[in-house]
Amino acid sequence: MDFVSTTSKQGYYQLLRSLLKFKWKVSGRMNPANLQRRRTDLLGLCKELGAPENRLCILAEGNASTVLDEDTFLIKASGTQFCNLQEQHLVQVRFEEILSTLDEEVTDEQVEGLLLASRVNPDSLKPSVETHFHAWLLKIQGVQFVAHTHPVEVNKVLCCSLANQFTERRCCPDEVVCCGPKFLLIDYVDPGIELARAIREGWETFVTDNGFSPRTILLKNHGLIAIGSSAAAVLATTQMAVKAAEIFWGACLTGEPVFMPPSEVDRIASRQDEAYRQKQLNF
Numbered sequence: 001m002d003f004v005s006t007t008s009k010q011g012y013y014q015l016l017r018s019l020l021k022f023k024w025k026v027s028g029r030m031n032p033a034n035l036q037r038r039r040t041d042l043l044g045l046c047k048e049l050g051a052p053e054n055r056l057c058i059l060a061e062g063n064a065s066t067v068l069d070e071d072t073f074l075i076k077a078s079g080t081q082f083c084n085l086q087e088q089h090l091v092q093v094r095f096e097e098i099l100s101t102l103d104e105e106v107t108d109e110q111v112e113g114l115l116l117a118s119r120v121n122p123d124s125l126k127p128s129v130e131t132h133f134h135a136w137l138l139k140i141q142g143v144q145f146v147a148h149t150h151p152v153e154v155n156k157v158l159c160c161s162l163a164n165q166f167t168e169r170r171c172c173p174d175e176v177v178c179c180g181p182k183f184l185l186i187d188y189v190d191p192g193i194e195l196a197r198a199i200r201e202g203w204e205t206f207v208t209d210n211g212f213s214p215r216t217i218l219l220k221n222h223g224l225i226a227i228g229s230s231a232a233a234v235l236a237t238t239q240m241a242v243k244a245a246e247i248f249w250g251a252c253l254t255g256e257p258v259f260m261p262p263s264e265v266d267r268i269a270s271r272q273d274e275a276y277r278q279k280q281l282n283f
């Protein structure tokens with residue numbers, strides 16, 4: 001094979017790849033290879049979230065999801081366990097059915113029917129009871145993965161009167177880098193559609209008050225939600241939130257916690273080299 005024909009063949013395949021990419025982009029759908037990568041990434045994330053040594057979730061606690069295309073997302077099925085999650089425990093769900101009912105008065109039975117009706121494949125398992133807040137968060141620009149856990153260390157703080165202080169202040173710079181300058185804190189509400197509405201309202205107020213979006217959501221008497229553009233990012237945010245809670249809790253036990261000055265928190269949040277680190281961590 002001479003140089004000219006090799007080059008023209010390479011050019012042909014390059015053009016073909018570009019055309020395929022354009023086709024998937026225009027259709028609003030992800031190409032099959034990327035779809036499979038998303039499934040693999042979500043399964044890998046779930047394995048980490050369910051690892052016993054991480055103490056994030058036991059039994060069927062927690063849920064995680066990822067965007068598949070403009071119309072659908074993938075979410076852990078109700079009642080399944082992170083620690084032994086298999087591909088058949090992930091359910092592909094349509095956004096439309098879920099989001100269209102967020103403002104409607106619906107009974108528990110109707111929600112049950114809605115969750116089943118939202119499945120792309122009627123033979124798949126029932127999606128998580130928290131499917132509503134996953135759907136809403138996955139429609140935020142830049143959000144591709146959502147992980148919800150019940151970490152022991154974070155819940156120690158969320159079940160005591162110091163939750164507000166933990167939300168507003170920062171103890172260490174890496175907490176700012178991975179979890180944002182402050183958390184969004186949501187009062188306890190019934191899990192499911194009520195919680196999704198409370199998160200939507202809390203999110204909108206947070207953005208209006210602060211001028212930036214939260215990266216991490218704390219649910220009083222319940223748990224943690226990390227959002228991000230990759231599985232690695234939401235795992236890093238979850239792990240750092242747990243570490244921050246341990247540090248905060250330890251500081252409270254030995255006296256009054258000493259927080260970073262707000263100006264230093266702002267400085268870390270806006271530093272170029274920290275933005276570089278965030279990029280390296282796949283945020």
Ligand SMILES: [Zn+2]
Binds near residue numbers: 150
């Ligand atoms: Zn939960």
